[in-house]
Each structure stands twice: as structure tokens, then as C-alpha cells.
Amino acid sequence: MSAPTVERAYSSADVDADYKYWSAANYLTVAQIYLQDNVLLTEPLEAQHIKPRLLGHWGTSPGLSLVYTLLNRHIRATDSDWLYVTGPGHGGPALVANTYLEGTYSEIYPNISLDRAGVLALCRQFSTPGGIPSHVSVQTPGSIHEGGELGYALTHAAGAAFDNPDLVVACVVGDGEAETGPLSGSWKIPAFLNPIRDGAVLPILHLNDAKISGPTVLGRSTDLSISDYLSGQGWAPIFVEGDDPRVVLVAFQYALTRAHDAITRIQHAARNGRPELGGEWPAIVLRTPKGWTGPHQVDGKLVEGTHWAHQVPLSGVRENPNHLAQLEQWLLSYDPRSLFDDAGAPVQSIRDLAPVGDKRLGATPHANGGKLLQPLVIRDLQNYSLDIESPGHTSHETTRVLGEMMRDIYLDNGAADGGGNFRLFCPDETASNRLQAVFEATDRCWQLPRTKFDDNLAPDGRVMEVLSEHLCEGWLEAYLLSGRHGLFASYEAFAMVSVSMLIQHTKWLQHAAALEMARTRRVPERAAHQHVLAQRPQRVQSSRPRSDRRGDSSGP
Template identity: 50%
Template sequence: MPGTLRRYRRACDYLAAAMIHLKDNVLLTEPLRPEHLKPRPLGHWGTCPGLTLIYAGLNRLVADTGQRTLLITGPGHGAPAIHANLWLEGTHAEYDPRLSLDGHGLAELVRRFSWPGGFPSHLSPEVPGVIHEGGELGYALATAFGAAFDDPGLLVACVVGDGEAETGPAAGSWHSPKFTGQGDGRVLPILHLNGYKIASPTIYETMSDDELTAYFTGCGWTPLLADVRDTDDPDTPLADALARAHAQDSGPPPMIVLRSTKGMGLPATSPDGTPLEGTFHAHQVPLPGAADDPDQIAELERWLRSYRPEELFDADGVPADDLLAVPPEPSLRLGRVPQANGGQLRRDLPLPGLGKFAVEVTEPGADQASPTEVLGSWLAELVRQAPDTFRVVCPDELESNQLGALLEVTDRQFGRDVRGYTEHLGRRGRVLEVLSEHLCQGWLQGYLLTGRHGLFPCYEAFVSIVDSMVNQYAKFLKMSGEVPWRAPVASLNYLLTSDGWRQEHNGYSHQGPGFINQMLTKKADTARIYFPPDANTLLETMYRCLSSTDLINVVVAGKRDGPVWLSPEQARAHCRAGATVWPWAGHEGEADVVLACAGTTPTVETLAAAQLLADAAPDLRVRVVNVVDLLSLCPADRHPNGLSEEAFTECFGDNVPVIFAFHGYPSAVHEVLHGRRGAQRFHVHGYLEEGTTTTPFALLASNRMTRHDLAADAVGRARGWSSAGGDLARGFHRRRDELLALSYRDGEDPAEITGWRWPR
């Protein structure tokens, strides 16, 4: 077997090098010429030989043990190595017959890599066996743990590059085993320590074996060191480490530190004397100027021929029999593990009915309830009914966000003994709480992509910590939707609470709705943004989100007691429509002005403004519209949730000014309205990046979002009210300032604000 594995790796390394450089003459059956080379050679060679070494070692382990194994590759730009292995094991051909195990398939594989319309230079959803692209570094290990939760028979082997290991998310991820519990699979990290990132040594390269052992032992691992730099048989040290890791069944879990040579197999230097093998110069394309430099193309040909492809493939390009015998049986091959196409494993959640959890409404606004507290009871029932396929990940904020009912039916999962006082902590639970948004995001991504369901509650201001991660995940979903064999996965659901309008006590640092704008950059097929105004609409919204697939749903909801505006039946109709007129809050028929709102606090201020106008300007015809689905404002030809022109006009009229109280930055509403006729008549109040530690009313005032600001704007813009409106507007502003002065004097808002109720 060692000799066969060596030949197998030689074949993979040859294919990887060919993918980076060649577009023709892929088996070197004639002398290499410039026209055989790709005009834009792309790829990362440096990690490829090490990745193939790991892939071959895992093949051997799986073949010997029958262990079901998912491979997650942090250094995703080592894609040529993964493609080579997938081709040799026959998985590529199963998903695409054009990648057949012969010369035609080999030529197609080599040509397609980093070619327009072909495979990207990094791993992607088009590639079998992949749930993590590894384009942006730092998230592989958290994703691996997410995949392992609730799958006790699964081994997730995770390659972490030593450059990636320098990132903050990767550093936090080393603590993930402390959160695994009974019924979870195993994660085997392999730190691929080849010494260099793009242009300099890595931190981990500078650490001695003793330092590495101490560091990973302190993180809770049993580190196994495998140094293959100075041996002609690198397969044996790695095989020994893999066998020890697989056999260990007690104590801190094993992880492997694999020291290898960067770009193994390269020439020592380039023709101009630049060192290559074992240096950062091996990181990307080793000989990028070969098409124009005779010395480089000659060196490239010598390098490629050093793999002796004629010994590995026959004249028709078919791999030798011993190479084809290396991968395990088809059902156990790394590219075919079912968890890598988790949508095929996904089953709909047994969502409880909403009836017994909804709040009965005697009349709009007369009853009070915390939206998230009501939701928490429903989620607790869901956990009872889905004990193995639904998890909640949260940055230590579950009870703060009024979702504590979950802890009546499940523990926070934690795998270590704790010396101090704890509550609701156990070895198995549906809740994972860690003060790292990165870990929550990575865990949930891995969990969803392997066929399960979940929810990510988070403080609104701090979910932006995962902006970059959700960017990558949105791209993964977008590309997955274009791959015919990828089955839909459960949607990624964010519940953003502790919103900025009620973070006056925590101050400016906790006031930030920017994640909404971030989501507006995503494809219409991917992103959804909801602002349920009360408890019943939150229940209905979450039911819809947890029923959906292949979406990123952002739900922004209040956690404090607030008015319940809609009955369960009205909430259902409202959420189905996306935006509706609330006739009980305004006038029937034609309107002089529309008061629109989206969000819990903006809804309260809008209805309070409607009351102010009813008292001060009873002849002003006001229509009140609530928007629960922000993207319903988009033109229907731009977004599938967009209101039809008829429905939009029914809500907002034709030429009527619209005063819009919005939860987030005003620019978000203007962006979604782009393309609507008469969009300039929308005058949006929202968060203006003004904040501090203050009172709720003072925070609203600093952002011109009080009921008085809305009412003043309404009378100032309403048709036919240009003269009378000025005096009324000044009166509204004067009263706002009087109330604000009381807030500053007393340190709390006046009863006129805190005691306001609808109806009076």
C-alpha cells in the first residue's frame, strides 16, 4: 500500500499542477509549447500536495475502518488537489459524465479549472463533497462542528491551514469540543502546517513542537504530531496519526499537527534563481510567466514530466488499476458522503400550530405582550417535537432576549464540568450559547448544510460581526441553486432582538441596524427581511421562515412588552400580503397623507402620530400602512416578494405623500423603492447614526423619529395643508422639545410617552 499511495499522490499532484497551468496536451504526449498553456494561470499550488496527502490518508482510514467521513477543507484555494482526488475516485464522473475516467474526461477536468464557465479557483458548490468553500479563511472548524452535531456516526475531518489558523474565528473554534455532547459526531482537525502564507511565515511555523503541544492541550485537545518534511514515506507518519486518532475513545479529543513542505515536488528554484519549494513563492502559481519565457516553460515541462504521467495513465488517459483501487467503496468515498448534499437528508420540521400560543386581541393595541417571550413558548414546543434536528445558537443572550422558555425543555449544551454555579447546563441540549457570533454562524451553517434546521437569535448591533460570513454563505446558496444535483437546505434564520431603539441604556455601541442594509446587497432569490410589529406577527413570520428553504431570513423583533395590534387571523393575512392598510388607525377612502411604518418602535410612534393628527387636525385624512416584509416594497419584477402595482397603490395611493417611519437607516427604504413610480414622494424617518446612553424618547428625538416629528412632517407635506400645516408642525416640534427637556431633567421619559396606549 505505501508504494501505491505514493503513485496515487503522484497522479493527483500531476493533475493539480496540470489544472493550474495547462489547457491542452494534458498528458505531455508532445513537447510543451506556449499554446498548450492557459493564458491566465490561476490556482494555489502550495497547499495542494499536502491536501492530497491528507485525502489519500483518509481514503486509507475509511477503507480500513468503514468510517463515514465528511471532509471540510479550510484552504479552499487548494481546489486542484480536491478536484484531482474526486476525479480519480470517480465521483466527478457520477455527477458529470463529461468528467469521465479517461483521456476525454481528464482533458475536460484540466481545461475546466479556473476557466470561464468552468470551476472557480477555490472549492464551490459545483464540487461534490463540499459544504465549505474556504475562499475566506477562518470558518472551516466551526462549520465542521456544526456538521457533527446530532450525527454520532459521522467523522468530520477538517483541514485548517496554518495561515487560516491565525484568524480570530479559527482561534475561537479550537474551543468547540467543549460544546459537544452525547449524540454528536466527532471532529478531527488537521492543522496543515506547511510554514507559509502568501508572503511570509505563519505564526504556527515559528512555534516549537512543545509550544504547539502546550497550546492545543490547553484548548482541550490531544495533539498528535506528524512531521513528513524529511521522509521519503510521508504516508506512514500520517497514517499512524490518523489511526491513533480514530482509535482514541476517551480523554480530550485528538487533533493532528501535520508539518509538511510548502509546495512539495516543485523545483528548488525558478530559472531566475527565486527559491520555490518550501517557501512562500510556492503559494500560488509557481511559474506564472511560462507562456512568454522560454526558460520558465522549459522548467515547467521538466517539473510536470518529473511526475512521469506515462506510468500513471495509459495511452487513452485511463488511470492505472492500482490508482483506481485506492479510494474506498463508492458509498464511503469522501466526495459522496450524503451530508455533503444535506438537502437530500433534510426533513420538514414538525412545526407546532400557532393557535394556543397566539395572543387573543380584544381590540388593536389593548393587550400587551413581549413578542419574543411569546415566540419562546412556541419554540419550546418545537424543541419537544424535533429533539434531534433543530438547534438554537446564540451569543449568550437567550434569556436576555426573552427566549428563556426554551430552557424549560432543554439545556444549554456544554461538554465540560463547571466548578461554579450554573443553570440549565447539560451534556446534551438544543441550545448552544457562546460569546462568539463567529462560532454561532459557523456551527449553524454546518448544521443546516448537512440537512438540519436552526435559529440564530442575536443582538441587532452585533450580528454585523458575521457580515463577511453571511456574504460567503449567500454566495454558496446562490451557486447551489444553479447546481442541478444540489437539494434545497433549510433556511438560515436570524432573529435580531435588543434592537437599537431600545438600547438607550447600553448606549451608542449597541445601536446599529446596519445588517439590514447588508442583506439588501444579496440576490433576490436569497434574502428576506421582516419587521413583525407585534407578538402574533412574529409567530406567523417565524413559522414561515422555519418552513422555507435556501433563504437567509432576517427577522427584527422587539423583546419588551408592547401592544398586540393584530389578531392571529389578521397577522396571518398581514404577513401573507407583506404590507397592508390598518383601517382602524386612520381614515377610510382617499388620503391626504399616508403614515407608513416598519418595525416595533416605529409602529408605536406612527400610531401615536396618527392620534396627534386626529386631535390637532381632524379634517386631515390619514391612512396608516404597516410593512412587515421590507422587500414587498420592491417592484414585483425585481423581487419575488414585491407587491403588485395594484396592491402597492392600494396601500400607498398614487400621488399621496408618504411619511415612512423605518426601523433602520432611511437609505434601506429608498433602495427597495427604486423602480417604483413616484418613489420620490416617500419621506423616510429612521436611524441617523445619532445615539448615546439616554432615554428611549431622547434617542428617538435625536434621530427625528418621534411621533411629533412624524406628525409635523405629515402636516407639512399633506395635500392642501401648506399654510395651516406650518403652524401645526411648529406646535408638534415645540411639544417634542418640552417633553425632551423633562426627560433630561428627570432622567426618565414623561408619563405622556411611557403611559401612551392605543386606543385611548
């Protein structure tokens, strides 16, 4: 555990460098959505250079790339470990662009090389049959969260942070996603996050005022109401707002530094015997225009900053010469000749801004749980067998035996020493499901005040009970994908609340298995993202808000 960090200078040269990196990410994002040829604009843009069908989401992407850019700088400055979870998952082209710039994408997919041919392949594969989806997916390096599966970003972030004491999970929450029930419930993370043994979650609530076809509740809410809401859930919000990119870069860099310093202080105090019971964890509230730096108006209609920027702001570029010209000017506004060298690779000054090795957000092993997985110690099943003297004369609750088995798993895998790599996730039903033997080895996890009437409640408990199937299932999914073991228990009727999550998680594992198989068979065009299955052995202000201000969202 490192000591609290000190404030770091952010020079004008640093701002210019990060602005250039951000411009490259934005350029590649737009190029993926629109271009099938002439991807670096080495000649005038023509209709035949445009994809026949335009699919993708631009609106949230600039904000996601800005966060990525400054996380890169912060990781390099602090040598800390971060995982990036993006709730607005339809910002898929932004995450692909950033992992390409940092070099991870080409390492995993050698046919997407760091040159003009690689940029062409990168663009042609996007949202194309046989290519990659328009959202963040298992194919996206550094990802454990499926784009478009709205509502589960924060619960996945928490699951990855549990038992990862040196990890910080930066989790962008779109203001459209924030309207879902699971996300609303997920703000309760501080009641379950132990600063001694767990990592941290840094929520970044991205407000750009709009989802796919209208405004968002939090996007139109005042800073005062948002601050009251978050502080009531255990968070201390830091507000960043603006539409001037360089001003926002400076403001967000300062907010990120402040937030990480606060996280470090909380953990440092707890790990030195001075825990702040019920203390507030930092969160960032980021307000930027939807579709930032894209077309401001199209056909006389305001687009930037509105829901019209959500997907494809210029939809008629193959048929409408004015739209084609506007797209060309949009792409040229990022000055691609300064971003890519003569071979078509990102210039070295941009590539040097990324962290190195496993510190890169796209290469972190915490998104690649198979690399971290330690075998779970399980006693021989004969220890849990029942003696049946004669048929029809023995009565026994089968789940009671499962509880005894999990009790021993806890005991044999470090729970007695306050650690471990196994957790039970159950929505307030551990005892009613007859699994209560686990309480002989551990308690329910609880970071808030306790009374003498509470049963089996402790800050270091390893049974995760919260009355939400969504949270329990989401915590488990991320706990597994980041390299640990666990079990989700519920009644058969209530389990249906989270069945869509289970189906999505199963699809994720299927794609992960296919990618791993492709990698081992050495098929270059499907080179694998090594998500090995976990199951296999301008304004920064303090929390004093402004009341006179009134989103990033993810559409379906």
C-alpha cells in the same frame, strides 16, 4: 458504535500504491493550473499548451492531497464515515483532482469523463470564465465549506458533527487561516461536543510556514508552544513532520490510526456510561514544505518551502523557455505514463484505492444535506397567536412567543429523548432575547465541569451558547448543510459581526439552487452537484513535543 480499532499494517506495497495515487492527484492539480492542451504530456510541452492566464494555488495542494489519500485508505480499512473540510480552500484544484480520481466528479459531471477528453475538460474548466472557481466551492463534490472564506473551517466541521454520532470530520486548518479570530475561537469545540450523541472533529493543523507573502505565527512556533496551546483548548496533538513523501505517508497513516482509535475510545466510554469529563480529543499537527514536490528553485530563488510557492510558482511559462522546460520536468516527475492508461483514464490500480459508493469523500451524503433532511415538526401557528381585545391596550414581547414556539419544536422533535434535529445557536443572549422558554425543554450544551450556581447547563443540552457570533453562525451553516434545522439569534448590532458569513452562505445556497436546477433540466455541461438546499422540505510523536522546531496557509 464500533469497538476501538486495532493497529493496521502499512506495507511497503501500500506506501508505493498511495504514493502513486498522491502523484496522480498532484499531477492533475498542476495540470489544472497550467494546461489547456496536451494535458497528459503525450508530446513535448509547448507554449500554446499553456493557459493564457494562470490562476490557482499550488502551495497548499500537495498537503491536502496527502490527507485525502490516507483518508481513502483508512475509510476502506475501517468502513467508517468521514467528511473532509479544508480550511486552506484555495487548494481547490487538489480537491477537484481527488474527486475525479475517485470517480465522483465524473458521475456528477458526465462531460468530465474518465478518459483523455475528460482530463482535457477538467483542466480547461478550472479557474476559467464559465468554468469552476480556483477554490473549493459548491461545485466541488463533498464540500460544505467555501474556499477562501478564511476562519470558519473548524466551526463548520463542528456543525456537521453535531447529532451525527457515527461521523468523523477531518478538518485541515491552514496556518494562515489559524491567525484569524474565528479560527482561534473555534478550538473550543471540546467544550460543546458530546461524545454520546455527536460525531467527532479531527483537526489537522497544516503548518508549512508561509501564507501568501510571508511567514505564519504557528509555522514559526515551536512544537512545545503549539502543544501547550492546543492542549489548553482540550486537544491532544500528534505531530507529523517531514519532506520525504514516503516517510510522511507512513507517519501520517500511523497518526491517523492513533487519532481514530482515541476518538473511538472516548465515544465508546461515553456511550457505555463512563464519560471522560473534560477529556482531550486527538488532533494532528502536520508540518510539510509549502509547494511540496514543486519547483525547488526558480531563477535562482528558493521557492519550495517558502511563500513563493503559494500560488503559481512558474509564472512566465508562455514567454520564458526556461520556465516552460521547468514546468515540463515538474509534470514529468510524477511519471504520468504510469498514472493514466492508453485511453487517458486513471489506471485501475489508482481508482481501486478509493472507497466505494457513499463512503467516498466526494460522495458522502453528509455534504449533501438534502438527501438526509427530515421534516421539522412545527405546531400550527395559531397556537402562538395573541388575543387582542382592543387596539393599543396589549403589550407583549414578540420574541417571547418565538421562544415558546422553539420550546415546542424541541419537545416535538426528540429533545426529550436526548436526540433531535433542531438546535438554537445564540451567543449568550437566549434569555436577554426573551427566548428563555426553550429551557423548559432543554438546557445549554456544556461538556466542562459545572457548579451548583449554574443555570440550565447540561452535557445533553441543545441550546448552543458561546460568546461568538462567528461560531454560532458557522455551527448553524454546517448543521443545515448536513441535513438538519436550526436558528441563529443575536442582537441587531452584534449580528453584524457575522454578516459576511451570512452573505457567503446565501451565495452558497444560490449556487446550490442553480446546480440543482441544472441537474433537473438535464444540462450535461452543468450537471449538478446535488447540494439540495437544507431549507427545503518521518516523525510521529506523542503529545510530548520537541522544543527545537519551529505552514499550510490560505491567502485571500
